[in-house]
Amino acid sequence: MEEIRCLLWLVMVFGAGSPRIWKALHRYGSPQKAVEVLQKPESDAALHLPEHTLRRIRQTGEAQVEEMLARCEKLRLSILWYGDEAYPPQLLSIVNPPVLLFYQGDSSLLQEHLLLTIVGTRNPSPYSLQVEKTICHDLVQMGFVPVTGYAVGIDITANRCALEADKPSIALMGCGLDVAYPQPHANLKYEIARRGLILSEFLPGTSPAPSNFPLRNRVLSGLSMGTFVIQAPARSGALITAENAMEQGRDVFCIPPADIFDKRYMGVIKYLRDGAIPVFDSRDIVYEYYTSHAHMIGASALYDETREKSESSVMTLGESDALQQPSRRKQRPPEPEIPEETEPDPAIDPMPEEELEGLAGEILSLLQRQRVMHMDQIAAELEVSMEELTTTLTELELYGKLERLPGKQFRRMR
Known part of the structure; x- marks a missing residue:
């Protein structure tokens, strides 16, 4: 059998997320060799497989594997497998990564995109929903x-x-993708798939058993750069995802509770105590990735002049309620201000027109279209060395042709 069929056989025998799959792969070196030995378990006395696994081995052959592949094709499900070029690289670093992922939609979202896991309670308060919608809209x-x-x-x-x-968004299921769960929103996942991606490591037809969700959560945190916890009580599945994120070296973000005595937020308070990053505004998340991923962030939205730069999304949800906390707002570091546009210094001669026909002209033309861009993004777009770009940007700034913003951002002067 080819690699994908061998991996599917292993999942059908051991179950999705079983660490026994990786033990077999490490022991025998390849999926093909693992299947060959496991189909004759008596050939390796050290296996010590339980009876229910031996029964599955006897019941699962190539015909059953082909039937599962035919079922996936009928359901229009595709498969990513460990070792394939399209497999999400961020999962390669987690413990016990899924060997297969069934999906529908745009799998390219799993690579070279700013993925952020968002989790929380199934019964959010109006405060949490309002905060989530405000921040998610920005993100x-x-x-x-x-x-x-x-x-x-x-x-x-x-x-x-x-x-x-x-x-686009991504939904990772704790059941087979063909299973109608959760029932009230069974069809919404297909809307998500049309614009984004739905995926699961569980075989089609797998019911949403409670044991599936802790398994799913290691992948949920592993797919993203960070996990954002909106609201969670002390005993919440969302905290399993947050714990996985910390163990995987990912960031954990939390919304500060509206009331520190509210038990619905005890899980969030625990992680804030343990070093999670408090989020008062979408920019608290954005700035964590600005240095390394600036070219992927829509800076024009970040520096939207209609935004109130001195205000926090969390702190301004209502003018007359307890969410207004001036003392806390004073403690927040000042947000970077975009300087007012100024006229060129009259002591500096106008930039010679011939200079605008080279790299300087290309930069100004690019900023005319993009409005605000990071230095790294400009270099990538124009395929120019950083040394040459820095010199030209400085000249354009001196001649009043463009403006330098915080975070190595630039925009063209009107």
Whole structure:
């Protein structure tokens, strides 16, 4: 059997997420060799397989594998497998990565995109929903792709925010993709797939058993750069995802609770104590990735002049309620201000027209179209060395042709 069929056989025998799959792969060196030995378990006395696994081995042959592949084709499900070029590289670093992922939609979202896992309770408060919608709206406009476990409440709200903005999102299921779960939102996942991606490591037809969800959560955190916890009580599945994120070296973000005595937020408080990054505004997340991923972030949304730069999304949800906390707002570091546009210094001669025909002209033309761009993005677009770009940007700035913004951002002067 070819590699994908061998991996499918292993999943059908051991079950999705079973660490026994990786033990077999490491022991025998390849999926093909693992299947060859396991189909004759008496050839390796050290296996010590339980009876129910031996029974599955006897019941699962090439015919059953072909039937499963035919079922996937009928359901229009594609498969990513470990070792394939399209397999998400970020999962290669987690413990026990899924050997197969069944999906429908745009799998390219799993590579070279700003993925952010968003999790929380199934019964969010109005405060949490309002905060989530405000911040998610900003994030998807700036190029972030929400990744959720597709549970009711916080998860599906994040997917809906992306759909309403006509932006992609990702839903990772804890059951087979053909299973109608959760029942009230069974068809929404196909809307997500049309614009984004739905995926699962569980075989088609797998019911949403409680044991599936902790398994799913290691992949949920592993797909993204960070996990954003909106609201979670002390005992919450969302905290399993946050714990996985910390173990995987990913960032954990949390919304500060509206009331520190509210038990619905005890899980969030725990992670804030443990070093999670508090989020008062979408920019608290954006700035964590600005240095390394600036070319992927929609800076025009970040520096939208209609935004109130001194205000926090969380702190300004209502003018007359307890969310207004001036003392906390004073403690926040000042947001970077975009300087007012100024006229060129009259002491500097106008830039010679011939200079505008080379790299300087290309930069100004690019900024005319993009409005605000990071230095790294300009270099990539124009395929120019950083040394040459820095010199030309400095000249353009001196001649008053463009303006330098915080974070190595530039925009053309009007």
